[in-house]
Amino acid sequence: MAERSQTAPEAGNDMGNDDAIGGNVSKYIVLPTGYCGQPKKGHLIFDACFESGNLGRVDQVSEFEYDLFIRPDTCNPRFRVWFNFTVENVKELQRVIFNIVNFSKTKSLYRDGMAPMVKSTSRPKWQRLPPKNVYYYRCPDHRKNYVMSFAFCFDREEDIYQFAYCYPYTYTRFQHYLDSLQKRNMDYFFREQLGQSVQQRQLDLLTITSPDNLREGAEQKVVFITGRVHPGETPSSFVCQGIIDFLISQHPIARVLREHLVFKIAPMLNPDGVYLGNYRCSLMGFDLNRHWLDPSPWAHPTLHGVKQLIVQMYNDPKTSLEFYIDIHAHSTMMNGFMYGNIFEDEERFQRQAIFPKLLCQNAEDFSYSSTSFNRDAVKAGTGRRFLGGLLDHTSYCYTLEVSFYSYIIGGTTAAVPYTEEAYMKLGRNVARTFLDYYRLNPLVEKVAIPMPRLRKEKPPPYKHPLLRGPASNHPNGKGDKRRSVNHKDPSNPF
Numbered sequence: 001m002a003e004r005s006q007t008a009p010e011a012g013n014d015m016g017n018d019d020a021i022g023g024n025v026s027k028y029i030v031l032p033t034g035y036c037g038q039p040k041k042g043h044l045i046f047d048a049c050f051e052s053g054n055l056g057r058v059d060q061v062s063e064f065e066y067d068l069f070i071r072p073d074t075c076n077p078r079f080r081v082w083f084n085f086t087v088e089n090v091k092e093l094q095r096v097i098f099n100i101v102n103f104s105k106t107k108s109l110y111r112d113g114m115a116p117m118v119k120s121t122s123r124p125k126w127q128r129l130p131p132k133n134v135y136y137y138r139c140p141d142h143r144k145n146y147v148m149s150f151a152f153c154f155d156r157e158e159d160i161y162q163f164a165y166c167y168p169y170t171y172t173r174f175q176h177y178l179d180s181l182q183k184r185n186m187d188y189f190f191r192e193q194l195g196q197s198v199q200q201r202q203l204d205l206l207t208i209t210s211p212d213n214l215r216e217g218a219e220q221k222v223v224f225i226t227g228r229v230h231p232g233e234t235p236s237s238f239v240c241q242g243i244i245d246f247l248i249s250q251h252p253i254a255r256v257l258r259e260h261l262v263f264k265i266a267p268m269l270n271p272d273g274v275y276l277g278n279y280r281c282s283l284m285g286f287d288l289n290r291h292w293l294d295p296s297p298w299a300h301p302t303l304h305g306v307k308q309l310i311v312q313m314y315n316d317p318k319t320s321l322e323f324y325i326d327i328h329a330h331s332t333m334m335n336g337f338m339y340g341n342i343f344e345d346e347e348r349f350q351r352q353a354i355f356p357k358l359l360c361q362n363a364e365d366f367s368y369s370s371t372s373f374n375r376d377a378v379k380a381g382t383g384r385r386f387l388g389g390l391l392d393h394t395s396y397c398y399t400l401e402v403s404f405y406s407y408i409i410g411g412t413t414a415a416v417p418y419t420e421e422a423y424m425k426l427g428r429n430v431a432r433t434f435l436d437y438y439r440l441n442p443l444v445e446k447v448a449i450p451m452p453r454l455r456k457e458k459p460p461p462y463k464h465p466l467l468r469g470p471a472s473n474h475p476n477g478k479g480d481k482r483r484s485v486n487h488k489d490p491s492n493p494f
Contacts, residue, residue, distance in 0.1 A: 021056035021071050024048035024277070025085070030060050041157060042091035048084065052170045054277035055085035065097045067142075072104075073278040075285025080104040081331065082232035082279035083116075084164040090154035098163075099149045101142045107332045110136035110148050113415055114405035117167060118152070120159040126167050128417055166329070166404050167420050169237035171201060171275045174268055177241065178204055181248065187211050188258050189248050194266065195305030198283050201271035203302045205309070208247045209262040220262045222313060223323040223434065226306065226383065227266070229289045230280050231273030233329035235402045235423045240267040240327055242427020252444045253435050260440060261322075264309075269302050289326075292386035314391060323355070324397040325430070326383045334415065335407040336363065336426050337370035339399040341388035348393050349373070355396065358436045363429035365407035365422065402426060 026049040029039050039045070048055035048071070056071030070080040080102050108114070115129040129150055139147040154161065182191050194205040213220055227240040247254050247263055257263075268274060272283040280287055288295075288303050295303040313319045330337075338356045343349045352373070360368040388397040402423060406415035416422075435441060 021069055023056070024053055024071055025055050025058060028058055029089075030058060030066070032060070032063070039089060041089060042094055043089060044087050044096075045089045047086045047088070048277070050086075051172055051275055052084055052168050052277045054083050054279075061099070064095060065099065067099045067101050069102050070100065071277070073273070073281040073285060074276055074283055076281045076287075078104060079278070079280040082165050082277060084162070084168055084277055086160050086162045087154075088160040090157060090159070090161065092155060092157045094154045095151070096154070097149055097151050099139075099147050101139065101145060101147050103146050103148065105331060106146050108136060108146065108148070109332060109334075109403065109405040110134060112334070112405065116148075116150060117164045118161060120156065120161045122156060122159050126164075126420070165232065166234050167238065167423075169234040169274075171268065171271050174204075174237065174274075175202070178206075181244075186248060190214075194309065195301055197270075197272045197302055198299075199272045199275070201275065203266065203271065203305055204268065205306075206244065206265040206267070207262065208244070208258065208265070210258045212259075213262050217318065220319045221260065222262045222264055222319055222321045223325070224310060224313075224321060225263065225265045225267075225323075225325045225327065226269050227327040228271075228274055229269040229303075229326065229383070230287075230328060231270045231276070232279030233404075235329040235404060235418065236327040237267065238420050238423030239400070239402055239427040239430070240265065242424030243431045244427075245424065246428040246431040252447045253432055255447045256440050256443045257431065257434055259443075260438060261434060264313075266306050269306065271302070289382050292383050310387065311390070321391060321395050324383065324387045324391070324395065325400050326398070327400045327402075329404050330401040331404055333370060333401070334403045334405065335367040335370055336365050336400065336402040337367045337372075339384060339401065340371070340373040341384065341397060342373050345393065352396050355398070355433065355437055359430060359433045362433050362436070363426055364409050365402075365416075365418075365426055366429070367407075400430065 025046050028046045030044050030046065031039065032043075035043075044066070046055060046058050046068075047053070054071050055068060057069035059067040059069075061067055068083070068085075070083050073079040081104060083100060113131045115131050115134045117126045118129055119126045129152065133151045135149045137147060137149075138144055152161075178191055181189060188208060188210055190207040192205050192207075193202050195203040197203065207214070209220075212218065225240065225243060227236040228234075230236075243263075244265060244267070247257060270278075270282055270288055273281055276283060282288055282300070284299055286300060288300055291300050291303055292307060295307055297304045310321065310324070313321050336359075338359075340352050340356070343352070356366075356368055356371045359366050360371075382399065384397045384399045387395075391397065403418065406417045407422075408415055435444070
């Protein structure tokens, strides 16, 4: 067993008890048993005291092998999946085996070839380790928990190496991204603070649409998108950024979508959990995606703020809340796919399948065969389930899942590992799919050639004959609010 450095946080007397892990290691120097004096090159220094960092404890098993313990989510010991830590003071060509020994999940994509991410100061681009160096197995030495072991060779002494479960996407990176968009002064991009987290971090709400759609009295077709309610599901942020980047671009499809739809996006619902390096929970240990039924303004303030806004829009006769999409990442399945709701009305159920079918045509990594519709009791407090029950027959609520690892293209068996760019590409394809859904394709050719914008001479928004027609055969008790809103014939979704 290695000796603890004086700078390392104490983990309690019972070093064999996972429950003793109370915080991240901070510049923790691993010294050989009985060693005295200053650390030498090769005496590894572990650190996770940085934004989105997670490593709770390090035990040296032998000269070359180390057991690493994930710090559980704050105030909730059940969730131990996300890790993100640095190693320094290495020797050139020093070989090690790292065992991450206390995963809370048994099923994992590590069984299917997934590997941890690594980068270093001289090579700042994240890379996946070779799968042949990664092993995932049940270990009798660790309460029969599943262990992920990987072999690594440090090759540059001056480098600091960083290892992570998946591509990190921090709260600070997100704020810098939004700041850069705001500085562009686009008249169709609006950023506001919808509320604050328990630790006073911003809950940002973005609105992307033509200014005409926001004028007083204008009817609005709203697509509402949320992400990172589970903070360790970092692919959610890359997909969300892909959606935003496409919608604010000058691509002809993006311009048509802005003319006809209002996109409301809350990209980071759990900023405290993201900052703290949690996998599933908020600062106070709540899985926010189980508290949509009755979110507390003090315990779940970000969820409370978003729910209030959605209910307010639902009650506005000028607003048609057409879509709610909550973006997640999945730890055991490949590809992108969706979860939808089950309805007694067969026609409504069939209409709900149209968007994922269209997305499957647009995105090679999206799997309609993995898409499923359910009403499991365990999912009752999720955004998809709650809003699916609250909103009426003209609204569709989905969870969009994307694999932490890879996708398999139809007709092949080879797994293609996701990159940051591939996640963002899926986001762009999600945005593009709204063009097909609303049958706005003929308008793209018209905007491809720049023309003078005579806004005052345009017909009122959402009255274009190519949009969906009346839905009068589904009374909803909300007056004429949705009379101009209909969906495609479910028997001919394409």
